Amino acid sequence: MSVLAPERAPAQEQTSTEPATRTRKKDFAGAVLAVPFAILLVCTVLVPVAYTLYLSLFTERLRGLGFSGPEHVFVWLGNYLEVIADSAFHASLGNVALFALIHIPSMLIGALILALLLDSAVVRLKQVWSLAVFVPYAVPVVIGGLIWAYLYSPTIGPIKNLLGFDPLSDTTVLPSIANIATWQWVGYNMIIFYTALQAVPKEIVEAARADGAGGFRTAWSIKIPVIRPTIFVAAVFTVIGSLQVFTEPMVLKGFTGTVTSTWSPSMYVYEAAFVAGDNGRAAAASVLIAVICAVLSAVVMRFSTRRSSR
Amino acid sequence: MSFADSKSRWVSTPAVHVILLVAALYSLLPLVWLVTSSTKSLGDFSTTGAFEFGEWNLWANVKALFAQENGIFWHWLLNSVLYAGGGAVLGSLICAACGYAIAKTSFPGRRLLFALTLTGVLVPTTVLALPMYLLASELRIVDTFWAVFVPLLTNPFGVYLARVYADASVPDEVLEAARVDGAGQLRTFFTVALPMMRPGVVTVLLFQFIGIWNNFFLPLVLLTDPKLFPVSLGLFQWSTRQTQFPQYTPLVITGSLLAVLPLVVAFLVLNRQWRKGLAAGSVK
Numbered sequence: 159m160s161v162l163a164p165e166r167a168p169a170q171e172q173t174s175t176e177p178a179t180r181t182r183k184k185d186f187a188g189a190v191l192a193v194p195f196a197i198l199l200v201c202t203v204l205v206p207v208a209y210t211l212y213l214s215l216f217t218e219r220l221r222g223l224g225f226s227g228p229e230h231v232f233v234w235l236g237n238y239l240e241v242i243a244d245s246a247f248h249a250s251l252g253n254v255a256l257f258a259l260i261h262i263p264s265m266l267i268g269a270l271i272l273a274l275l276l277d278s279a280v281v282r283l284k285q286v287w288s289l290a291v292f293v294p295y296a297v298p299v300v301i302g303g304l305i306w307a308y309l310y311s312p313t314i315g316p317i318k319n320l321l322g323f324d325p326l327s328d329t330t331v332l333p334s335i336a337n338i339a340t341w342q343w344v345g346y347n348m349i350i351f352y353t354a355l356q357a358v359p360k361e362i363v364e365a366a367r368a369d370g371a372g373g374f375r376t377a378w379s380i381k382i383p384v385i386r387p388t389i390f391v392a393a394v395f396t397v398i399g400s401l402q403v404f405t406e407p408m409v410l411k412g413f414t415g416t417v418t419s420t421w422s423p424s425m426y427v428y429e430a431a432f433v434a435g436d437n438g439r440a441a442a443a444s445v446l447i448a449v450i451c452a453v454l455s456a457v458v459m460r461f462s463t464r465r466s467s468r
Numbered sequence: 469m470s471f472a473d474s475k476s477r478w479v480s481t482p483a484v485h486v487i488l489l490v491a492a493l494y495s496l497l498p499l500v501w502l503v504t505s506s507t508k509s510l511g512d513f514s515t516t517g518a519f520e521f522g523e524w525n526l527w528a529n530v531k532a533l534f535a536q537e538n539g540i541f542w543h544w545l546l547n548s549v550l551y552a553g554g555g556a557v558l559g560s561l562i563c564a565a566c567g568y569a570i571a572k573t574s575f576p577g578r579r580l581l582f583a584l585t586l587t588g589v590l591v592p593t594t595v596l597a598l599p600m601y602l603l604a605s606e607l608r609i610v611d612t613f614w615a616v617f618v619p620l621l622t623n624p625f626g627v628y629l630a631r632v633y634a635d636a637s638v639p640d641e642v643l644e645a646a647r648v649d650g651a652g653q654l655r656t657f658f659t660v661a662l663p664m665m666r667p668g669v670v671t672v673l674l675f676q677f678i679g680i681w682n683n684f685f686l687p688l689v690l691l692t693d694p695k696l697f698p699v700s701l702g703l704f705q706w707s708t709r710q711t712q713f714p715q716y717t718p719l720v721i722t723g724s725l726l727a728v729l730p731l732v733v734a735f736l737v738l739n740r741q742w743r744k745g746l747a748a749g750s751v752k
Contacts, residue, residue, distance in 0.1 A: 187653030188573025195566035196581055198622040203588045206599035213599065272491055280481045281488065289739065290492035293499065296735040299682045300700035301724045304707055305498045308505070308721065309518075316501075316518030345495060402592045405684045412708040424594045424685070431598045432689065444595040451592055 213441035214238065237442035246420040247443060253332065254422050258400040260336040266393060268344045273351035274377045288352065292345035299342065303409030306338045311413055326414040335417075338406045339399075347392050354388040355381055390462035394455045401451050404428070423447045499728070506722040510714060529722040536719055537694070544699040545727070548681060551617060551698050556677035559621040563676075564669045567630025568661055572638060573653065582631070588624035597689045604690060615690045616698075620680045626672040633668025634661065674738065681731065699727045 218228040309315040310325040404424035411417040420426040431440035512522030710716040
């Protein structure tokens with residue numbers, strides 16, 4: 159997912175509520191420009207979402223001897239109840255919860271520390287450092303997953319010998335998956351934070367220095383509060399991304415039996431839809447994931463506005 | 469963290485650089501491993517260290533890679549370029565037009581469209597994959613180029629960004645002047661506004677390119693014909709065979725290197741360009 163953090167957007171929204179007041183007559187030209195995207199949005203997002211909601215309320219059942227083919231039966235919330243009661247779904251939620259607990263703090267804190275270090279006056283060769291840490295973002299997720307899978311693999315990779323334990327065992331595979339995601343995203347978020355830090359007014363930083371605040375103090379009391387909205391936007395996108403984690407465990411599944419076919423909720427949906435062929439259950443599970451995503455991002459954003467409105 | 473306060477500076481410059489060095493090694497070593505490993509034959513993996521070169525087998529590996537399954541790797545590379553390149557160019561233009569229209573014109577339904585766009589940002593791909601597959605099979609376009617290409621054009625976040633860029637970089641006075649000169653709105657967009665929004669549009673393009681190049685779920689679900697696979701799906705499929713057929717290991721590793729190289733090079737070359745775009749999007 160591409161994530162940028164245009165944190166000044168709300169301010170711009172106010173100035174643009176009455177845009178271009180002059181050209182009301184030729185409104186249709188604006189509509190013409192917007193139509194291609196509007197069609198795409200309807201056909202590839204809104205209709206599929208509506209279709210998922212519809213599917214989630216039905217199930218396929220064989221009637222009689224099954225000669226007449228499966229029958230579409232309306233089951234109210236039956237699919238949802240089935241998913242909610244399914245221990246495989248619980249396990250997948252547990253996995254992503256743990257994954258998020260490891261990945262989100264390590265990635266965001268790491269990115270923030272690196273951004274603050276780059277922003278401090280003493281660092282030389284800023285470009286080189288930031289490019290080096292950013293490079294993994296340019297690696298496709300599947301390929302990043304494959305590289306790490308081989309590095310983890312006991313026969314080919316060096317990590318087992320280096321660290322003295324098997325990174326693909328029952329207990330270590332989860333942090334190993336989180337590590338792949340952190341490797342991929344830490345540089346990207348570092349750049350986002352670093353870019354946001356450039357907007358911190360230099361006078362304030364210098365005034366703090368003159369008052370005797372050290373680098374750590376300046377970072378904590380001035381720089382971090384200023385870029386807090388950016389941090390929260392990044393947190394929201396990371397939460398959503400973590401819940402939907404799919405590619406990394408899918409890749410590792412080919413290397414170790416410790417990743418099950420329903421390891422994450424997205425894999426659960428994939429398994430239900432394309433292996434078990436149970437569309438109703440798959441649709442219900444994906445609606446549940448979407449709802450959890452929406453609730454969690456609302457919680458993070460609420461937390462963010464409450465803290466910054468003080 | 470090893471910085472203490474004294475004389476209003478980050479005290480230990482070496483410590484700061486050590487942290488940066490560790491971060492850089494963590495980021496780069498897996499790629500170094502990819503380079504050294506793609507020079508190895510299967511046997512070399514057990515006899516050589518992870519980060520040393522083996523006997524120079526790179527060309528043999530590359531030859532084997534392109535020979536495998538009648539040169540299907542060419543198809544995969546070409547498909548990736550078509551999906552990601554074509555999708556990013558067309559998709560970012562569509563985003564720019566829509567973002568501009570929302571920011572600078574006042575067609576009816578503009579607020580509704582923007583609200584739906586913001587909702588679209590938050591819809592997980594997982595939710596879309598199954599209905600997309602079922603709709604595509606209804607339309608009989610499963611296993612075609614278009615079934616993957618068209619959904620990947622949709623980039624709600626790109627529209628949001630394009631709107632921000634249009635607001636920030638296209639002054640109303642310029643549009644007014646163009647109107648006075650008798651330019652129609654469409655012409656104004658293409659000849660006046662679009663060039664002004666260019667750094668922003670390039671950013672949308674780059675990130676959409678990455679997004680499509682990274683997309684895995686949709687091609688996995690919609691494609692079964694290996695000839696239509698993008699490179700990451702193809703390599704993924706080979707990698708699932710490597711437990712039974714270890715000879716796929718050098719192929720997957722060399723293929724990964726060839727798939728990563730153009731992207732990394734593009735990023736380094738376009739460094740300035742995307743940085744400018746990022747700055748325009750997040751700081752302005």
